[in-house]
Amino acid sequence: MSEGAQRTQVESDRPYDVFHTDCPARGVVDHVTSRWGIWVLISLRSNDLRFYELRDSIQGISEKMLAQTLRALVQDGLVWREVEPTTPPQVTYGLTEFGQDIGEPLTDLFDRITERLPQQAPQRGDGAPKIEP
Structure with a gap:
């Protein structure tokens, strides 16, 4: 079977293909994985x-960015x-139940990530800690 035919078969089994720009699920993925989306979902995980x-729970976020991020996550x-x-x-x-489901992973x-970081992590050139394998 050729690669093209095999890919077509896989696509027909899934309702969404987030690798296509016109996929409706792609917008949700973009919002969840945005710079602030992940922090909002993690901050709301228990309360x-x-x-x-x-x-106040997300250091560095402006009110404008928080409002925009929340608007997108509510809409999703x-x-x-x-x-x-x-x-x-x-x-x-x-x-929401959907948000809890997405927030869990x-x-x-x-x-x-936080469990693997050493207590006093040495910094890389970009300010991020070095993580040893």
């Missing part, structure tokens, strides 16, 4: 948080948003 609590169905009609409004965010990845 629902208000906007400012979430901002990974995060829920609840607005309490107070003055000023209090907005709380949490993971991200949390595992995060935990594996």
Whole structure:
């Protein structure tokens, strides 16, 4: 069987192929793996948080980037948003069932990385710690 025919067979078995630019799942993957998306999902893994609590839990994120990231993750169905009609409004965010499902392997990845780092990790030239095999 030729490579092209084999690839066609695999594609017909899967509803989505994220390697194609027009795949609807690709946008979700892009949002989850964006610079801030992964941190939002990890931050919400154990608690629902208000906007400012979430901002404070992710060092380095601006309010603008947090708002944009949350908007995308809510639209993708990974995060829920609840607005309490107070003055000023209090907005709380949490993971949907889909978000929890996606966040679990991200949390595992995060935990594996932090467990493998030495206590006082020597720094590479780019500021990232060296990880020994």
